[in-house]
Amino acid sequence: MFIILGFYKFKSLKSLKKNKIILQKLFIQNKIRGTLIISKEGLNGTISGKSKSISLISKKIKILFQIRSFDSENLSKSEFQPFHRPKIKIKKEVVPMGLNISTKNKKNNHIDPLRWNNIIKEKNTFILDARKPFEYELGSFKKAVNPKVNHFREFPKYLNKLDKRNPIAMFCTGGIRCEKASTYLNQKGFENVFQLKGGILNYLKKIKKKRKYVERRMFCFR
DSSP: OEEEEEEEEEOOOOOHHHHHHHHHHHHHHTTOEEEEEEETTEEEEEEEEOHHHHHHHHHHHHHHTTOSSOSEEEEEEESSOOOSSEEEEEOSOSSOSSOOOOTTSOOOOEEOHHHHHHHTTSTTOEEEEOSOHHHHHHOEETTOBOOOOSSGGGHHHHHTTSOTTSOEEEEOSSSHHHHHHHHHHHHTTOOOEEEETTHHHHHHHHTGGGHHHIIIIIEEOO
16 A cells, blocks of 8 residues: 655755755655655655665755744545656746745635635635646536636636625645745735635545535535
């Protein structure tokens, strides 16, 4: 059985090249596959391996970059190795949007799944699905709107058209897109912006016991 770990962290990082070399060796030694993106603004990864190896690599990443905990962390299991090889990339941004996140002025607007359910019931709340169009077509929350952009750099153009008077509740797959998008909106003067903590992956995991209710009343499958 393989463990798949998806995670991200927005934090000012240093020694990118040095730590990349260290992690590349550790990935190979521990038979870890998947992708890890590191940048000056943070990191984002989806990796897979045996349970002990994933635990070791997770701890090593935190030690190397002086991270106490990831902003979001999702675990799942697979009977086979889903990735072909290990890849560690250094990029300007964790998610390409032409916007660098500063953790110093970043607002904590994460909301847990239960509170999310209450917020999206309100009439004036604008529900924004920040995932890619093909993900939206598979299923989304009722009344959710998707900007239908395949390249995230195009996202700010859409965000500029939103109404500042209405609360905005946004979600994506694991939360990282919303992290950047909500920061952008905050910088543009939007005050009531909420993001689903851990994305739809965390939502379905936390609301698992109420899955039938979610599918019937709140989630629309196309």
